[in-house]
Amino acid sequence: MLIDLHTHSFVSDGTDAPADLIRAAKTAGLDVVALTDHDTAAGWPEAQRAADEVGITLVPGMEISTRLGSASVHLLGYLLDPTHPPLVAALDRILDGRNGRVPAICAQLQAVGIEVTEEDVRLSAGDAAATGRPHIADVMVATGAVASRDEAFAKFLNPGRPGYVRRYACPLEEAIGLVGEAGGVPVIAHPWGRSPGALTEETLARLTAIGLHGIEVDHQEHSPQAREALRGIARNLGLVVTGSSDHHGTGKVDHDLGCNTTDPDEYERILELATSAPSTGSAAAPRRG
Template identity: 60%
Template structure:
């Protein structure tokens, strides 16, 4: 059984429609795929329809932008009720922060002599709920300023580069609580991929476990073999789920092919058990998985 629990569509910063993402997952030989767009559930309906057509099992989720002790943390929330008022409010604030960031980045790019407008971003990201740096990067590619997203981030959009602009991110602990209220389960995405190894460390992860964290994404392209071994040991010490995934973005991210990392079936079964318990505690009609 091949299970990929972290992918993105055009609802955020991927390049496949939700339907095309699910179809590609099926074609790649996956049995289960999760759609986890940034800060939105807007791709869920289309993905569900495609899953029923293709016969693949679909897990509905999202990757929420949070911050903990001044450090950005991406939180994978699986099977929450997106209609929960507190979750809806939290996501709306994050999306507003994403979208207000874009004009500031464009102004900085124009200050560097690059002729780029909001219409250029909209052209490469039609209908996207979570507009952000990847779409500005795509506009720069479309305008011929850079060759690809990687160059756009390296030259202009990464922290410390001339067009980088910080944005609002929700509190990690508060977001975990909101996801629990909405009947969902929380897993930290690529914990050592964004800020280097050992951050968050085991002590921090232990505190987060006490606060309700269910798992960590161990098998990810941003983690080398040593980091994976260490993270797997930490997960074992703390009783956390171990997940693996591609973090697929279509053409938007290299070397993240569907199924390049997968989650063990027994860990997936634990995730579903925790989700069922979370939904029962919350009293919410959590969405559940879409099964063939």
């Protein structure tokens, strides 16, 4: 059984429609795929319909923007109820922060000679629930200012670069609690990729004590040495170990569907840990293809 537990559609910053993503996952030979768009469940219904059509199991999830001190940390929430009111309130605030900083980023880019307008970004984002830096990067690629999203981030959009604007992110401890309250399973995404110094074993132990259930170990941003060390930490703390592609369609290179996968026994642990398992916003377990 091949299981990929971290993918994105164009509902957030991927480039594929949810249904197209599911069909691509089936073509790639996956048996189980999680749709984990940033801070939204808006793609779940379309993805579930496609999963039913092609015969693949969809795990509904999302990747929540959080902060641990000054570090940005992404939290994957699986099988949670997206209508849980405190969670909805937190996601609304996060999305407002994402969308609200677009004018400031555009202004800062214009100040250094990069012509990006709010209208350009809106058109690039289309119907995405979360508008953000990847859509701005796509505009920069389209206008020839940079050659790729990676170059846009490295030169202009990452912290410390001329187009970076800080935004609101939910405190990590609060987000772990919200996912648990919503019946879901909280798993930290690429813990040593984005903020490698923030998530020590001691910190992960403290987070486990308040409800963290897993860490994403097998990820393209983790070296073999990092994966081995993280696997040891997970074993020490009793955490679920996941692996995934973090697929974004053409939005990220070297993140092909199924390039990293989750062991079936670890996937079963996630299913057992979930106390609410919605497929499209109702309390129903994932429908197996």
